[in-house]
Amino acid sequence: MYIKLTNFQKRTAELFLLSLNGSKTSKRIVTTGNGQMEPESQAIITRIPGGWTADRKPEQIAEALLKADPEIDTQLIGKPVRVRSLAYLDEQRRPVCHFRLVEEKLTPEGAVKETKPYKVSESNIELPIQLSPKGSQTTEDLVQKFVLHKIYQVIHLDSLSFDFLFKLCQEIQGLGFVRVNGGIKGNEPLTLRREGLPSFAYLRGRVDGEKYCCTLHLTHLELKGPSIGY
Amino acid sequence: MAACTFNIDNIKHVSDLQKVTRDDLYGSRRVQALGPADKPLQRAGVPEEGDLYLISGDIARTMRVGEHFTLAPVEVVDSATGQKKDVVPSSFKVVPEFRRATAEEVSLLEVASVYRLAGAPLQPGAFYIGTFNYRDGFERNDAAILANGHGTFLLVGKLKKPGYVGMEIDSQIIAEAAAGEEAAEAAENFESLF
Numbered sequence: 150m151y152i153k154l155t156n157f158q159k160r161t162a163e164l165f166l167l168s169l170n171g172s173k174t175s176k177r178i179v180t181t182g183n184g185q186m187e188p189e190s191q192a193i194i195t196r197i198p199g200g201w202t203a204d205r206k207p208e209q210i211a212e213a214l215l216k217a218d219p220e221i222d223t224q225l226i227g228k229p230v231r232v233r234s235l236a237y238l239d240e241q242r243r244p245v246c247h248f249r250l251v252e253e254k255l256t257p258e259g260a261v262k263e264t265k266p267y268k269v270s271e272s273n274i275e276l277p278i279q280l281s282p283k284g285s286q287t288t289e290d291l292v293q294k295f296v297l298h299k300i301y302q303v304i305h306l307d308s309l310s311f312d313f314l315f316k317l318c319q320e321i322q323g324l325g326f327v328r329v330n331g332g333i334k335g336n337e338p339l340t341l342r343r344e345g346l347p348s349f350a351y352l353r354g355r356v357d358g359e360k361y362c363c364t365l366h367l368t369h370l371e372l373k374g375p376s377i378g379y
Numbered sequence: 380m381a382a383c384t385f386n387i388d389n390i391k392h393v394s395d396l397q398k399v400t401r402d403d404l405y406g407s408r409r410v411q412a413l414g415p416a417d418k419p420l421q422r423a424g425v426p427e428e429g430d431l432y433l434i435s436g437d438i439a440r441t442m443r444v445g446e447h448f449t450l451a452p453v454e455v456v457d458s459a460t461g462q463k464k465d466v467v468p469s470s471f472k473v474v475p476e477f478r479r480a481t482a483e484e485v486s487l488l489e490v491a492s493v494y495r496l497a498g499a500p501l502q503p504g505a506f507y508i509g510t511f512n513y514r515d516g517f518e519r520n521d522a523a524i525l526a527n528g529h530g531t532f533l534l535v536g537k538l539k540k541p542g543y544v545g546m547e548i549d550s551q552i553i554a555e556a557a558a559g560e561e562a563a564e565a566a567e568n569f570e571s572l573f
Contacts, residue, residue, distance in 0.1 A: 169489070169539040175517045176458045179451040181444055188453065191443040198437050227448075230431075230438060232424035237412045238432055242421075245414045256406045267410050288482040293503065293527040296490045296534065302541040311546045326486075353486070360543035366486065373529035374495045375403040 150341065153277040154303070154329070157320065161277045162313040166301040166341075166365060194228045196220070199242050257375060270347070272340050278350070279335035280321075284328035286351060291326045295368040299348070303363040318354030318361040326351035326366060339367065383470060385499060385533075387477045387507050387524060394498030396533065455517045467519050470511045477509035477524050484508055485523045490536040501526040511535050 155161045178185045201219045202210050213219045236244045250267035286294070305311040321327050329350045331339045338347040348367040355362045385392045401407075412420040423432040442449050455464045485506045492513070501507075503526045511522035511533060521538040524531065 169541060170537075172458070173518075174458055175455050175464050177453045178456055179442070179444055179449055179453055181449070181451065183445075186444045188442040188444050188449060190440050191448070192438050193441050193448075194431075194433070194437060195439040196437055198431050198433050200436070229443075230426045230433070232433065232438075233427045233429075234425045236423045236425050236432055237414065237420035238423050238434070239414055239418065239420060242432065244423075244432065245412075245420055248412045248414045248420055250410055250412055252408055252410050254406060254408050257403055262406065288486050289504065292482050292485045292506070292523075293525060296493055297486065297488065298490055300487065300489045300539045300541070302544075304544055305546075308546060355543075357543050360545040362541050362543045364487075364539075364541050370399075370401055370493070371404065372493070372525075372527055372532055373404065374397070374399055 150274070151306075152274050152303075154317075155277040155279045155335075156313070156317050157280055157282070160313070162310045163306060164310055164314060165304050165306055167304050169300055169302055192230050192232070194225050194230050197222050197225060203242070269344055270340055272343050272345065273331040273337055274339060274341055276331060276333060278329050278331045278339060280352065281328040281330050281335070285324050285326060286328075287325045291351060291366070292372075294372060295349070296370040296372050297366045297368050298370065299367040301365045301367075303352070303365055314354075314363055315356065315359075315361045318356045318363050321352065321354040322356055326353050328352075329365070338369075341367075381471060382498070384474045385477060385496070385509075385524065386474050387499065387501070388479055391474070392496070392499035394496040394531075396494040397497060399493040399495055399532070464517050466515050467512050467517060469513065469515050471513075472515075475509050475511050475522070477507035477522075480506045480508035480523070482506055484538070485525060485534075487539045487541070488521060488523050488534055488536050489539055490534045491520075492535040494533040494535070495529075496524070496531045496533055499524070499531045501531045503527050508538075 150166050151163060152166055153161050153163050176187060179188050197220070201213075205213070237248050239245050251264055252267040253261050254263040254265075256262050291297075303314065305314050329339070329352050331337045339350045340347045346369055348369045351366045351368075353364045353366065382393055382395050385394065412422065414420045421434055423434050424438070425432060442453070444451075456462060457464055485508065488508075501524070505526065507524040509522055509524070510519050512520050513535070520535050522536070523534045525534070526532070
């Protein structure tokens with residue numbers, strides 16, 4: 150994904166965030182009459198939607214079982230299915246057109262703390278992300294305080310952005326992990342994707358000869374235990 | 380959670396694993412749809428035919444090979460060589476080894492799970508790297524053990540290896556060739572434009 154990064158001199162360059170996920174080293178195969186093939190996962194209907202016993206009294210269930218095999222529907226069970234859209238159903242399993250989405254925040258103990266209308270969190274990396282003069286961490290402090298859940302490599306797109314990034318890495322090499330923020334004021338944690346969780350981000354830059362290595366480390370969890378139950 | 384034995388820098392430690400999640404520390408959030416009279420609604424999937432409302436439990440996943448379903452046993456092979464892959468045993472069965480490491484190495488671990496090791500008191504500031512697989516599997520997971528003021532933690536995930544990046548010079552070679560004599564001739568040859 151593309152980002153715009155503003156350096157300490159307030160100059161901005163467009164760069165690319167490269168995910169460092171390696172390709173899978175293994176694959177699943179099954180042996181068939183035509184040789185070894187890679188199976189695909191397929192969703193199928195496994196019961197009559199909602200369950201055939203729904204809204205029936207026990208005596209009605211018993212009666213239906215005596216008369217026929219109501220749980221077996223050969224037209225439906227085992228049918229491949231691809232879900233295309235979403236609906237909301239009421240207690241009678243009828244679709245509801247007028248509804249509202251609310252977001253409930255729960256405490257670690259599971260109690261509802263706050264309820265508010267649901268609002269989709271938007272990505273904030275379309276605006277330039279900025280290096281913060283505050284909040285830098287040494288490597289030791291960073292790994293002892295936070296859990297890094299995602300690491301991206303930041304790479305250049307052209308010779309201008311190479312020069313920008315190479316110089317930036319030279320500049321921050323001795324500073325450890327430099328905090329970067331998003332938003333108009335440059336004080337928000339980064340939200341990389343729509344509906345994504347905001348994360349605190351730290352940039353690490355190193356230089357070796359005429360090459361650089363720039364990584365962006367994201368965290369949304371402190372390294373500590375819960376205060377209850379221990 | 381079950382106790383696990385760790386060999387940390389050649390010293391054996393036995394500890395329970397207490398999983399730590401965001402929900403445990405900060406609480407969680409859930410999105411709910413409310414209908415008339417604020418009654419909670421049930422989410423359903425609509426298939427492409429649009430004739431059904433499928434709720435949780437109505438669908439399961441099965442294996443398909445080509446046009447047919449199959450119940451044939453699945454083998455896991457190496458993607459590159461096609462050789463059968465050995466099972467990586469659970470770390471509860473085979474004691475995982477951890478060696479001393481630097482904070483720099485630990486900073487390249489992309490963490491998927493965090494466990495607190497109450498039974499392995501270590502000095503804050505010491506870092507250890509090894510592997511840890513909670514269950515039997517086919518991919519080995521990297522792991523780090525470190526301590527801070529809150530206790531000793533096991534971090535499980537994948538170590539990333541970002542490389543150094545240089546400026547590719549291919550484009551400059553092309554640019555240099557184009558800037559030679561041929562380019563000068565081409566610039567004046569208007570016939571070549573048709």
